Amino acid sequence: MYVPPNLTLRVFRLLVGISAFLFLFYVVGHYLTGWPFPTPFDLLRIASAVVLGGLLGLVFSRFWPLPAKPGLERIFRIFFLLLPALVFGYALQVFSGANQALSLILPLSAWLGSGLIVRLPEEGQNSPAKSAK
Secondary structure, eight states: OBOOTTHHHHHHHHHHHHHHHHHHHHHHHHHHHOOOOOOHHHHHHHHHHHHHHHHHHHHHHHHSOBOSSOSHHHHHHHHHHHHHHHHHHHHHHHHHTOSSOHHHHHHHHHHHHTTSSBOOTTTTOOOHHHHHO
């Protein structure tokens, strides 16, 4: 399993980047489509959904790292990650009374956060050199 040496910095940069994009998205949406202007409490809700989703993705990737090669395992991994993330997102949206799409923001940040830890290609394979020892 490959864990980047500066994982904390990468997670922080990822979460700040997702939050900044969503803040900008809602501000531009206010001016273009007439959505209500995001209050500081709305921005706090968005940031909390991003942080919860990113941490959920990071914890999930510690238990099931991203496979080195594309395939069915990646698809199953996404489904097993997104189901609890959607439930947490819906619960956060209902309990906070938000009019933002927190139920979609949380799984998106969970999915992006789960790609930081990657399984190395030689893990899980029985090579002849290892089985001979």
